[in-house]
Amino acid sequence: MDKSQYNFEEFNTLFYPKHISMIGASENSKFGSMLYLSAFKNSKWADTFYPVNPKYDKILDWKCYDSVLDIPYPVDTAYISLKIDVIPKVLKECVQKDIPWVIIFASGFSETGDEEGKQIEKELKKIIEGSNTRVIGPNCLxxxxxxxxxxxxxxxxxxxxxxxxxxxxxxxxxxxxxxxxxxxxxxxxxxxxxxxxxxxxxxxxxxxxxxxxxxxxxxxxxxxxxxxxxxxxxxxxxxxxxxxxxxxxxxxxxxxxxxxxxxxxxxxxxxxxxxxxxxxxxxxxxxxxxxxxxxxxxxxxxxFPKYIPKGRRAGIITPGGGNSVNMTDLFADNNLEVPHLSKESQEKLAEILPKENVNVKNPIDLGAYGFVVDVFIKCIKIVVKDPNIDIIVIPLWPHHLFNYVFKRMIKIQKGTSKPFLFCLPSIADSFELAKKFNLARKILNKNRQLYFLSLRDAANSMALFCDYIDYLKSRNIQIQTD
Amino acid sequence: MDKSQYNFEEFNTLFYPKHISMIGASENSKFGSMLYLSAFKNSKWADTFYPVNPKYDKILDWKCYDSVLDIPYPVDTAYISLKIDVIPKVLKECVQKDIPWVIIFASGFSETGDEEGKQIEKELKKIIEGSNTRVIGPNCLxxxxxxxxxxxxxxxxxxxxxxxxxxxxxxxxxxxxxxxxxxxxxxxxxxxxxxxxxxxxxxxxxxxxxxxxxxxxxxxxxxxxxxxxxxxxxxxxxxxxxxxxxxxxxxxxxxxxxxxxxxxxxxxxxxxxxxxxxxxxxxxxxxxxxxxxxxxxxxxxxxFPKYIPKGRRAGIITPGGGNSVNMTDLFADNNLEVPHLSKESQEKLAEILPKENVNVKNPIDLGAYGFVVDVFIKCIKIVVKDPNIDIIVIPLWPHHLFNYVFKRMIKIQKGTSKPFLFCLPSIADSFELAKKFNLARKILNKNRQLYFLSLRDAANSMALFCDYIDYLKSRNIQIQTD
Missing domain, CATH: 3.40.50.261 (Succinyl-CoA synthetase domains)
Incomplete structure (x- = not known):
């Protein structure tokens, strides 16, 4: 295989191997490889997996070979789990058998800083030069x-x-x-x-x-x-x-x-x-x-590429003034914007919400009405339609982690191409909340909703997404939306 | 009370009131105040709590007064939960009764941006001028x-x-x-x-x-x-x-x-x-x-003030090379240091750990031996004693969330004045992990251990603590350690 002219289809046998060999397989290994072995025993590769180890005749009921050269089948990928000094010999055999992919687990090479490890790396490179064998690793999975x-x-x-x-x-x-x-x-x-x-x-x-x-x-x-x-x-x-x-x-x-x-x-x-x-x-x-x-x-x-925001303008809908300020700071500090809603939207929100302890401009602070589901849902609908808003941000409280609340919110999400971000802060501390969240998470995952467990992470990741979209726009690159 | 010459002891009646009045109390309020009321009913203030509302004779079995002036006892703190336009009248009565602390819950003042709210704020300030009454709020708890x-x-x-x-x-x-x-x-x-x-x-x-x-x-x-x-x-x-x-x-x-x-x-x-x-x-x-x-x-x-690090030098002990690099980047990026251990410590660690897939310099990557408790504990002990290390950082994995592991780690912590940071990443996602963590958390809390649920938060908070210590040092300010 010419290394400069890649045949990408060849990677298929790396990601879809049929015949797998494990060189240095042992039932007695303390870490890792024994677990791999038993996993393969219960996999679709159970009948096309070939352990190699001259010490054993059998491993987990598989026939065990002295060398890859003894395996009477072609081998797509060979995993080497051996001490580094014997690896060159074994790799030579892989080359001889024309095994395309060799994965070297072992550590102890150049990363130790020692001359020996560096030398063996050089030797390994030399062994595969001009061959049909490619190496992944060493020091990898x-x-x-x-x-x-x-x-x-x-x-x-x-x-x-x-x-x-x-x-x-x-x-x-x-x-x-x-x-x-x-x-x-x-x-x-x-x-x-x-x-x-x-x-x-x-x-x-x-x-x-x-x-x-x-x-x-x-x-x-x-x-x-x-x-x-x-x-x-x-x-x-x-x-x-x-x-x-x-x-x-x-x-x-x-x-x-x-x-x-x-x-x-x-x-x-x-x-x-x-x-x-x-x-x-x-x-x-x-x-x-x-x-x-x-x-x-x-x-x-x-x-990507379904929900591409037109710009960086976030609409934040949440109960709580302090929380509104926090979210706004985090979004603005991450190079997003939290602009005023259109006058029309502000008026519509003002019709629903009381005058005190709320903010209808954006961030939309629902005050105590944030805990009334009908009001919350109505407000989200207004913000989604606002022409000044590209991204919908909904920080949720423990009170909202109910199936019927999510169902209504997710329905709104499905009807728009504006990105929706659900934020669920500080769940990790409380077992009770984690339990409640466990149910909510299933609904969110099933509906492929974007949610975060930290407000800061939400702002940061959204900003990085907007940066990429802006990069594409600045280069006049069209996004194929399937 | 002269506002410029504070008698701080007077704050005691704010934080330790005996007689509390709630003006505008109602059993019918939708949000908040009803919950407060029932909480007080079951508290040590049950017999010294005085609801005020001319609409009712009784609230939750308390006698309800038409005005604070009718309460036949002195009142330490009065909470006002009313629409803003009637607050001035009520505040005047509080002043007349010499109530020292008045807390105004209500919103709708200057934060609305409207002239009316601003005007009422001015009026309230005027009402208490030269009096023995002080206001907290409005728009507060x-x-x-x-x-x-x-x-x-x-x-x-x-x-x-x-x-x-x-x-x-x-x-x-x-x-x-x-x-x-x-x-x-x-x-x-x-x-x-x-x-x-x-x-x-x-x-x-x-x-x-x-x-x-x-x-x-x-x-x-x-x-x-x-x-x-x-x-x-x-x-x-x-x-x-x-x-x-x-x-x-x-x-x-x-x-x-x-x-x-x-x-x-x-x-x-x-x-x-x-x-x-x-x-x-x-x-x-x-x-x-x-x-x-x-x-x-x-x-x-x-x-503070028990565990004051001598400097900003962190020793990170963890299984996993990628994790070591991540932690080191996070600590170094937060203006902390991850220096090499002393030669002596490196040699001691090398005696315990294998040669491959580890790092004995710092970050200390234990490789697969990080999952062997005895080895992990031994390594922590060596790092704690190292003169190059001021702060001990232990990122934990799900495998470590066991009582007997913590007990041994906490024992080491109790024997040193170097700050210990336990890091427990990504627990929020998994209910199973949250369950396991719930037990670990109880042990950590009981032993007053410092732990974080995000590696970044650990690095950031520790750096802020070091900044404060450095500030004190730069001003030659001695810390009183009790």
Whole structure:
């Protein structure tokens, strides 16, 4: 396979393998791999999974082979779970068997800072040179496919498949993202964790996700470019964002963090300002921590390309003056606007609400009437129709977490193309509230509603979405709304 | 009472009233006041509570009076819950009866922007001029006392009393703070919501809390100075922070937010840069949203003055490379440091941990061994003793939320004066996790441990605490550690 001329269809056997081998499989491993093994035993790959380990004849009732060369079938992907010094030998055998995808779990390479690890990385690269074998890792968990349930991550179930494809230099972040995805109904397609990126890298997967019709949103956790060329990545990114958003979490953006990233994936410190400039110039979206990453992916997944706001003008509807001020500050501080409603809307609201302890201009403070569902619903309807408003923001209180309240609010949402944001603050502290919220969450997820557990996250993620839309507009790029 | 020469002891009858009157009491009110009434019926004030309303003879079995002047007892505090146009008449009667504290609930004054409301505010000020009566509000909930359980907020129970006194221009924020306080075991002493501050204001309460020996931490939500003089507030703040921290949440810090604040409490727009400068120069702590407010209060409450870090150097101990990088970025981005451990500590850690997939320098990435409790505990002990480390940060995973794990970690915490931060990310999404966390929370609260539900909040609040300590050091101010 010529590395410069990618055949993207070939990635199919990575994300949809039939024959999988695990080299170094053992029932006695303390961490991780034993869990993977039993997961595969109960999967669709149960009959096409081939453990390799010269120490055993059988593993979990599978026949165990001494070497991949003994497996009497073709192998699509081979996972290597071995100490690093024996990996070169094993990789050579994979090349000999023409295995296209080799995933190296093991750590202990360049990220240790030791000469030995660096040398072995070089050796591995040399082994696959000119061959039909490509390496993912080392120091990674490899591919993930939400549709088939294929994954080498051991904590999370698989959620509903969807349009988000992601790549992560960190296996832990991949696992956490999948876990959060299941809980928040964030819907994935493909994923990959690639660790030290000695061969296949962020550019390869960006290209793949760019051209993959099933991927609508791309998310990446990156500490470095790995074996990719930064300039090539820049160019690919610029083309990709014309069709679909790319959200990049750059790990190690501080100098202490950059040191930590080196110990993690051998990531060589690169100037964060360069990353910032690249991301800005290409219209990609930059995030800087876990919550921001998860919330922003969710926002893009739900809104793109169906709910494109005309502008950055938010209408905030909530009971409580202090809360109104807080929300307005947070939205305005995140480069969104909270403008006055049209005179017409203000008059309509004034007809419904009392004169005292409310605000009909925007933020719409419903005062105590915010707890009267009929009034709340009527007010939302007025704000949705207002020509001065592009985005509807509804901070909810414990009093609103009822099925019949949501049903009415969601009905309004379904009738508009303006983005709707539900905000449910401070739920984590209270078990009683978490219980109540658990029911509400099911309704929200089922109806694919965008909700946040922090007002600040709501404002921030919405602003990042508006930034992307503004970028497209500034380049006269039309969004295909299917 | 001479307003310029405050007798602070007089505030006692505000926070510890015996005789309370409610003017405009009614069993038929739709919102709020009816709930207050029944709460008082079951309180220690049941026999010294006097409803006033000429429409009724009896309310909830209390005798109801036509006017405060008919009450045959002295009255310490009178709450007025009436339409604004009849308030002047009623306030005159309060003055005539020498009632020291009058709390005006009603809204509809200067915050409406209408001339009528402004005029009535002026009239009210005139009525109390030179009298023995002081007004709190209008547009407020008035005083709160965690020790006696006195409050006019209707959602929250009262938690364990403690050292935090707070003032809030918003009644909603007061209620929310008390609610959060109960859930997070944040311990309060006094509180007050004072709305439009036409008479008693933020300066009066700052002075009171400053000189109150039971108050160790002061928190304030402010949209404006109200009737206080900004310069006087500045001077008082500067003196106060020499003895105790003052955390100020300035509502309406954006221009859209400032408009919202006007509609809320009639707060006149003031330049946020001036507030920022004032807060910085006085050593007070500035926060800008609800979560930041709650987390920072909790941090100061738990740490001050017992756990004063020597510097800003954090030791982060966690399983997971990606997570290590994330935490390090967040701490470093918040102006804290994540320095290398001493060579000695690194060697000790290397003896315990494997060579691969870990980091013994700091952040300490335990790899898969982070899930082995004995190893985790040993590593924490080493980091606590390291001379390069001032602050201990422990991001916990669902696997750690067990009684026996906490018990061991808490034991280490009790043996050091270095601040300990437990971080429990992303609990809100999962009901199962919330259930598990509910037990963990009880242990953490009982042991007065500092924990966060967001890594970012942990870093931010800790940095604000270090900022205050640095301010004191830069002024050579000694902290009295009791």
């Amino acid at each position: 490899g591919p993930y496919n939400a549709e088939t349930g294929m994954k080498f991550s051991f904590t999370s179930p698989i959620g509903t498949p969807g349009p988000v494809s992601f790549m992560s230099q960190s296996g832990g972040h991949l696992t956490q993202l999948v876990d959060i995805g299941v809980k928040r109904d964030l819907r994935f397609r493909y994923g990959v964790s690639f660790g030290n990126q000695i061969d296949l890298n962020c550019l390869d997967f960006l290209k793949h996700f760019h051209h993959d019709p099933g991927t609508k949103v791309i998310a990446a956790y990156l500490e470095s470019f790995g074996s990719a060329d930064g300039h090539d990545f820049f160019n690919e990114l610029k083309e990709t964002t014309k069709k679909k958003p790319v959200i990049i979490w750059k790990g190690g953006y501080t100098s202490d963090g950059s040191r930590a990233a080196f110990s993690h994936t051998g990531a060589i410190a690169s100037d964060f300002k360069l990353w910032e400039a690249m991301i800005k110039q290409t219209g990609a979206t930059l995030v800087k921590d876990n919550e921001e990453f998860w919330n922003t992916i969710k926002t893009f997944e739900i809104l | 008035g005083p709160y006392n965690a020790e006696t359980g006195m409050k006019f907020s209707f959602t929250s129970p009262i938690g364990t009393p403690g050292p935090v006194s707070f003032m809030s221009q918003s009644g909603g924020h007061l209620t929310q703070l008390v609610d959060i306080g109960v859930k997070r075991d944040l311990r309060f002493r006094y509180g007050v919501s004072f709305g439009n501050q036409i008479d008693l204001n933020c300066l009066d309460f700052l002075k009171h809390f400053h000189h109150d020996p039971g108050t160790k931490v002061i928190a304030a939500y402010l949209e404006s100075f109200g009737s206080a003089d900004g310069h006087d507030f500045f001077n008082e703040l500067k003196e106060t922070t020499k003895k105790k921290p003052v955390i100020i949440w300035k509502g309406g810090y954006t221009s859209d937010g400032s408009r919202a604040a006007f509609s809320h409490t009639g707060a006149i727009a003031s330049d946020f840069k001036l507030w920022e400068a004032m807060i910085k120069q006085t050593g007070a702590t500035l926060v800008k949203d609800n979560e930041e407010f709650w987390n920072t209060i909790k941090t100061f409450e738990i740490l």
